[in-house]
Amino acid sequence: MxxxxxxxxxxxxxxxxxxxxxxxAFGVGSARxxxxxxxxxxxxxxxxxxxxxxxAAGMTFVILSGGIDLSVGSVVALSTMVTASGLQAGxxxxxVIVAVxxxxxxxxxxxxxxxxxxxIQPFIVTLAGMFLARGLCFLISVxxxxxxxxxxxxVATAAIExxxxxxITYNVVIALLVVAAAMYVLHRTRFGRTVYAVGGNESxxxxxxxxxxxxxxxxxxxxxxxxxxxxxxxxxxxxSGYGLHAVGMELDAIAAVVIGGTLLxxxxxxxxxxxxxxxxxxxxxxxxxxQGTLSSWWTKIVIGVLLLVFIAVQRTMxxx
Amino acid sequence: xxESPPPVVQMRGISLAFPGVKxxxxxxxxxxxGEVHALMGENGAGKSTLIxxxxxxxxxxSGQVSLAGADVxxxxxxxxxxxxxSTVYQEVNLCANLTVAENILLGREPRRFGGVDxxxxxxxxxxxxxxxxxxxxxxSSLGEHPIAVQQLVAIARAIAVDCRVLVLDEPTSxxxxxxxxxLFRIMRVLRDEGVAILFVSHFLDQVYxxxxxxxxxxxGTLVGEHLTxxxxxxxxxxxxxxxxxxxxxxxxxxxxxxxxxGPVLVQASGLGRKGAIEPFDLEIRAGEVVGLAGLLGSGRxxxxxxxxxxxxxxxxxxxxxxxPLRLRGPRxxxxxxxxxxxxxxxxEGLVADLSxxxxxxxxxxxxxxxxxxxxxxxxxxxxxxYLKALDIRPANPDALVRTLSGGNQQKVLLxxxxxxxxxxxxxxxxxxxxxxxxxxxxxxxxxxxxAEGTAVLFISAExxxxxxxADRIVVLRDxxxxxxxxGSVTGVDEVVELIAGGAAPEPEKVVS
Numbered sequence: 001m002x003x004x005x006x007x008x009x010x011x012x013x014x015x016x017x018x019x020x021x022x023x024x025a026f027g028v029g030s031a032r033x034x035x036x037x038x039x040x041x042x043x044x045x046x047x048x049x050x051x052x053x054x055x056a057a058g059m060t061f062v063i064l065s066g067g068i069d070l071s072v073g074s075v076v077a078l079s080t081m082v083t084a085s086g087l088q089a090g091x092x093x094x095x096v097i098v099a100v101x102x103x104x105x106x107x108x109x110x111x112x113x114x115x116x117x118x119x120i121q122p123f124i125v126t127l128a129g130m131f132l133a134r135g136l137c138f139l140i141s142v143x144x145x146x147x148x149x150x151x152x153x154x155v156a157t158a159a160i161e162x163x164x165x166x167x168i169t170y171n172v173v174i175a176l177l178v179v180a181a182a183m184y185v186l187h188r189t190r191f192g193r194t195v196y197a198v199g200g201n202e203s204x205x206x207x208x209x210x211x212x213x214x215x216x217x218x219x220x221x222x223x224x225x226x227x228x229x230x231x232x233x234x235x236x237x238x239x240s241g242y243g244l245h246a247v248g249m250e251l252d253a254i255a256a257v258v259i260g261g262t263l264l265x266x267x268x269x270x271x272x273x274x275x276x277x278x279x280x281x282x283x284x285x286x287x288x289x290x291q292g293t294l295s296s297w298w299t300k301i302v303i304g305v306l307l308l309v310f311i312a313v314q315r316t317m318x319x320x
Numbered sequence: 321x322x323e324s325p326p327p328v329v330q331m332r333g334i335s336l337a338f339p340g341v342k343x344x345x346x347x348x349x350x351x352x353x354g355e356v357h358a359l360m361g362e363n364g365a366g367k368s369t370l371i372x373x374x375x376x377x378x379x380x381x382s383g384q385v386s387l388a389g390a391d392v393x394x395x396x397x398x399x400x401x402x403x404x405x406s407t408v409y410q411e412v413n414l415c416a417n418l419t420v421a422e423n424i425l426l427g428r429e430p431r432r433f434g435g436v437d438x439x440x441x442x443x444x445x446x447x448x449x450x451x452x453x454x455x456x457x458x459x460s461s462l463g464e465h466p467i468a469v470q471q472l473v474a475i476a477r478a479i480a481v482d483c484r485v486l487v488l489d490e491p492t493s494x495x496x497x498x499x500x501x502x503l504f505r506i507m508r509v510l511r512d513e514g515v516a517i518l519f520v521s522h523f524l525d526q527v528y529x530x531x532x533x534x535x536x537x538x539x540g541t542l543v544g545e546h547l548t549x550x551x552x553x554x555x556x557x558x559x560x561x562x563x564x565x566x567x568x569x570x571x572x573x574x575x576x577x578x579x580x581x582g583p584v585l586v587q588a589s590g591l592g593r594k595g596a597i598e599p600f601d602l603e604i605r606a607g608e609v610v611g612l613a614g615l616l617g618s619g620r621x622x623x624x625x626x627x628x629x630x631x632x633x634x635x636x637x638x639x640x641x642x643x644p645l646r647l648r649g650p651r652x653x654x655x656x657x658x659x660x661x662x663x664x665x666x667x668e669g670l671v672a673d674l675s676x677x678x679x680x681x682x683x684x685x686x687x688x689x690x691x692x693x694x695x696x697x698x699x700x701x702x703x704x705x706y707l708k709a710l711d712i713r714p715a716n717p718d719a720l721v722r723t724l725s726g727g728n729q730q731k732v733l734l735x736x737x738x739x740x741x742x743x744x745x746x747x748x749x750x751x752x753x754x755x756x757x758x759x760x761x762x763x764x765x766x767x768x769x770x771a772e773g774t775a776v777l778f779i780s781a782e783x784x785x786x787x788x789x790a791d792r793i794v795v796l797r798d799x800x801x802x803x804x805x806x807g808s809v810t811g812v813d814e815v816v817e818l819i820a821g822g823a824a825p826e827p828e829k830v831v832s
Contacts, residue, residue, distance in 0.1 A: 011417075188436055189434070189435055190427070190431070190436060193418070193426060193429065193436060196415070196418055197415045197418060197426055199417070200416060200417035201415045203413065204414055205415065206397060207377070207409060207413040208413065208414070208415075208426060209396070209397045209398035209400070209401035209402070210398065210427045211427075267417040268417050
């Protein structure tokens with residue numbers, strides 16, 4: 001372990017820890033339950049959490065910049081609602097997609113501008129955004145609206161066959177594309193590096209002449225865009241729009257990002273960490289459903305414990 | 321320095337006010353290409369504000385800035401940088417979470433296919449670092465390096481672009497002598513290339529060594545502009561502080577006249593903590609100033625923290641008035657009348673976003689307990705008294721502490737402790753980074769306090785100061801108390817010799 005720690009820069013350790021945790025959790029499941037160690041179980045992890053993977057990617061930008069976005073769950077719900085009622089009204093699918101993505105990014109842009117212009121804490125502004133988006137859902141309809149559009153249903157149910165008889169959905173492909181794009185933007189572009197700089201030390205970044213305004217507003221646009229895209233994926237997954245969809249999902253996203261080793265204080269973390277965090281959460285859920293007798297609420301308890309442990313570990317690492 | 325080339329920077333009639341403070345009033349400033357120009361003045365004279373006005377952090381309320389003959393109005397540091405004005409600030413303003421290479425080139429990274437080209441970036445960063453003779457791995461993260469190296473990285477960042485104007489705001493405060501020489505070599509190279517360098521430093525020796533011209537500010541106004549060769553130090557200091565140095569010399573007399581026969585107030589015997597300081601004995605009498613001398617890392621601060629209960633001792637005991645005191649933490653020390661003014665001004669004690677009045681009132685109220693509220697009039701009287709006693713400027717109780725200069729913040733911090741009327745006041749580096757005038761005032765204050773019967777433990781890296789002010793000097797080396805000297809008959813040389821000392825361990829000895 002010490003030899004490993006010397007070869008791997010310490011900034012990779014939290015992400016590595018999460019990957020190790022995922023492997024461990026999966027190993028436990030494979031050892032205890034027949035059929036756990038199959039490719040399809042892994043594929044299902046991705047299928048059932050595609051929207052969360054997308055949310056976590058967007059959330060990583062915000063948290064790295066030193067902010068937080070509480071609105072993402074509500075934006076997912078709003079997106080399902082717009083999708084379902086749009087399709088019900090007979091809009092063509094491309095128009096629905098564009099409308100949903102526009103609404104999500106616009107909400108993000110507005111929140112980012114308010115945070116920046118009035119210098120208000122992101123927590124408060126995105127909390128307001130969360131209530132706003134949730135409220136808008138019920139303005140559209142208080143009932144659940146099911147999606148009957150043929151194209152949409154075809155995409156939702158289409159299975160992509162992978163070698164070895166494992167099937168995945170288009171959702172998984174989209175989610176992985178989003179992760180790849182996020183990795184590119186965050187790790188390889190000037191904008192992405194500036195996100196790290198702002199999260200590391202905002203006043204330094206400003207004095208270094210970096211475009212901090214663009215970054216601080218931009219991360220909320222990205223998060224809004226990701227939330228609305230996640231909303232589309234969620235619509236495909238649930239085939240309905242409902243104002244009570246995705247309640248508390250913003251907290252799952254934040255938990256996944258933090259468990260993935262991203263510092264809540266900003267400046268340190270990786271997109272892949274968020275993905276690993278989602279997979280850990282998914283594996284725990286799968287473990288509990290394989291176990292069969294435990295209530296699914298145990299997932300929340302385990303997540304809570306994990307979150308505490310990870311934050312404590314990060315804290316000691318930062319202090320070192 | 322002939323007057324032939326036109327100034328690259330010209331600032332005319334610059335005024336700028338912060339809430340409660342007129343930071344700059346009608347200041348003119350010129351900077352010529354190919355010169356090193358020193359900006360001189362006390363803390364709070366407006367040096368930093370003038371620099372920030374030039375670099376686009378602040379916008380002047382009135383006045384005009386022109387660069388190479390064209391009027392400019394920068395709205396951000398980015399714009400100023402783009403126009404060729406690079407700045408290295410006193411505190412390293414870089415991102416410790418990123419790599420050295422990124423810190424040098426962030427915002428102007430080499431790019432390929434739309435993305436950052438990391439290998440080209442590392443190469444370019446290594447070139448820039450080599451130009452200033454720093455050999456560190458550009459791929460290492462900045463936070464792993466000591467502050468002095470980070471400062472050099474900041475300078476590398478400043479010269480990584482073609483800059484016409486390089487602003488160095490106290491770049492030398494965290495560098496050792498060798499690093500300063502290196503910096504000056506780099507500055508001369510850049511100057512000869514035609515870069516205009518604006519340099520701020522509290523060290524007069526450095527200013528006289530490197531600068532060609534200087535501008536002196538006092539209280540936000542322009543006092544004078546000189547060729548460095550034409551102004552002697554005495555004149556310069558008189559211009560900076562607006563009064564004679566006689567004030568400084570008066571202190572020495574006071575120290576001699578004071579008698580130090582008060583009763584023993586605090587007595588530590590065998591107090592020590594593993595890895596911090598070896599067990600020591602120390603007596604501090606009422607009305608006495610005890611100086612702690614030693615190099616950085618010799619255990620000065622550690623000793624003070626033990627006495628204050630900020631760290632727990634693993635051996636020895638502390639007696640106050642002859643009765644043993646159980647130091648469970650700073651609270652018990654404060655209750656016994658011990659106050660500790662930390663060297664970390666920002667982290668300790670001051671609430672930057674509150675006014676001077678609120679900061680003082682907080683301390684008073686905490687000392688009295690919340691069950692006995694202070695009347696508005698008592699508060700005003702007390703605040704007034706300390707503003708005057710410490711000559712805090714601006715003398716406006718409603719000015720935000722954040723807007724004060726370092727020296728004045730230090731005075732407010734001192735006032736915060738003084739309102740609690742401590743019996744033993746521990747001052748850790750109270751005069752670091754502040755100018756001569758404020759230093760003299762703080763030293764005078766310490767002697768005045770002692771004359772009133774307060775015991776003071778005075779820690780400073782500046783031996784002259786310790787020797788001048790202390791009745792007794794405790795010398796530390798390598799986390800051990802090695803000697804105790806009589807302050808009135810000891811010279812600086814004697815202390816230096818002790819601190820330098822031989823490597824061989826010698827028995828603890830009282831020299832006086």
